[in-house]
Amino acid sequence: MTEKYTTIPFTWPQGFKADGVHAGLRKEKLDMGWLYSQKPAAAAGVYTTNQFQAAPTKLTKQTIDQQHQLQAIVVNSANANSCTGEQGEKDAQQMQQLAATKLGISTDLVGVASTGVIGVNLPMPVIAAGIEQLQLTDNTKVTTAVLTTDTRAKTVAVTCQIDGQTVTISGFCKGSGMIHPNMATMLGFVTTDAAIDGALLQTLLSQVTDTTFNQITVDGDTSTNDMVTVLANGAAGNATITAATADYATFAAGFTYVLGELAKKIAADGEGATKLVAVTVNGAWSDFEGQQVAKAIVGSNLVKAAVYGEDPNWGRIMMAIGQTDAHLNLAAVDVVLNELPLVQASQAATTAVADLAAALAAKVIDLTVELHNGDGHGQAWGCDLTYDYVKINATYHS
Numbered sequence: 001m002t003e004k005y006t007t008i009p010f011t012w013p014q015g016f017k018a019d020g021v022h023a024g025l026r027k028e029k030l031d032m033g034w035l036y037s038q039k040p041a042a043a044a045g046v047y048t049t050n051q052f053q054a055a056p057t058k059l060t061k062q063t064i065d066q067q068h069q070l071q072a073i074v075v076n077s078a079n080a081n082s083c084t085g086e087q088g089e090k091d092a093q094q095m096q097q098l099a100a101t102k103l104g105i106s107t108d109l110v111g112v113a114s115t116g117v118i119g120v121n122l123p124m125p126v127i128a129a130g131i132e133q134l135q136l137t138d139n140t141k142v143t144t145a146v147l148t149t150d151t152r153a154k155t156v157a158v159t160c161q162i163d164g165q166t167v168t169i170s171g172f173c174k175g176s177g178m179i180h181p182n183m184a185t186m187l188g189f190v191t192t193d194a195a196i197d198g199a200l201l202q203t204l205l206s207q208v209t210d211t212t213f214n215q216i217t218v219d220g221d222t223s224t225n226d227m228v229t230v231l232a233n234g235a236a237g238n239a240t241i242t243a244a245t246a247d248y249a250t251f252a253a254g255f256t257y258v259l260g261e262l263a264k265k266i267a268a269d270g271e272g273a274t275k276l277v278a279v280t281v282n283g284a285w286s287d288f289e290g291q292q293v294a295k296a297i298v299g300s301n302l303v304k305a306a307v308y309g310e311d312p313n314w315g316r317i318m319m320a321i322g323q324t325d326a327h328l329n330l331a332a333v334d335v336v337l338n339e340l341p342l343v344q345a346s347q348a349a350t351t352a353v354a355d356l357a358a359a360l361a362a363k364v365i366d367l368t369v370e371l372h373n374g375d376g377h378g379q380a381w382g383c384d385l386t387y388d389y390v391k392i393n394a395t396y397h398s
Helices: 055-067 085-103 124-133 198-211 248-268 287-299 301-308 314-322 353-359 387-394
Strands: 006-008 016-021 032-047 069-076 110-114 154-162 165-174 187-192 227-232 276-284 334-337 340-344 364-370 376-383
Touching (some): 032 124, 032 198, 055 069, 055 110, 055 227, 069 085, 069 124, 069 227, 085 110, 110 227, 154 248, 187 248, 198 227, 198 248, 248 276, 287 364, 287 376, 314 334, 314 340, 314 364, 340 353
Parallel strands (some): 187 227, 276 364
Antiparallel strands (some): 006 154, 016 032, 032 227, 154 165, 165 187, 276 376, 334 340, 334 364
């Protein structure tokens, strides 16, 4: 089947500008940036489920919820502005006001995002100076300015044809550690020049997040700050997409691809990771249970450690499956590792251990699980657990 979208090198959609600078929150690297739409854009967001939701996250949610519109988002790394009390809320509001003033727009059109160390107040003179440096350019520096322990920027872009117009959907994100399903230490930003109803955009984002960002895990920890936001400014000139329009499925396919690729890039760049682990579950009682089983496998520290050690210890996978409350046909579970049978009918397959160990040397480990118990399907992505993960997090604050 021909895809409804075309992948392209990362670029901003029509009507968007951005920038990133070194303000001084970090010793050398870029640490502040922003996104700007030349006109107010339909906006949607999803947010961390951590009860200690950070001040900028709460402020952005409140702002978007007013009328599902934004025109800009200002971001910083190195400092999460989380668990900072009333002062943290004031600092987030000041950050919003400074960006609005610089851009000449209402504060009600500015979102705020922060990531980094928890429990430290923002140095507002540094923040103010950083915002003053930011310009409206076509560069992609913001995709780097938002990073913390990430080893690389994570970007993806596609085009699709909507109402006879070429529409671009571009996304970037950060996330490496403190990653777990239900929104983790990640910030995701998606921009598009499509015209789409704001409420529909929110519904689509919430639905697609469940099968993409909420299906990744690195270490089982859910952070305080994190969110995914989408801005759609309509600059492509298409008729507004609604659920009833024929083009909705085309836009949704491209949008889903962007979020899915970003999710996998986060999983592959887990702190200290050397391998991406991709799990596909078929034959589940329901899609929900398929997702549940897939998440249990990628989230198991024992499975992750075995992948790192290139040890085809299939019992750990069965353990992870069995500790869920999914309906199981206990005598009929099959597992395939990079196209090699690993488990057949819930017992060891006949594939040579040496061949399985060799397959585990690959950078991408694909595990396909067949439960033979329904029509449900699920996917999840994670990474191996390495010595470097401990090293990185043992000294993160210092």
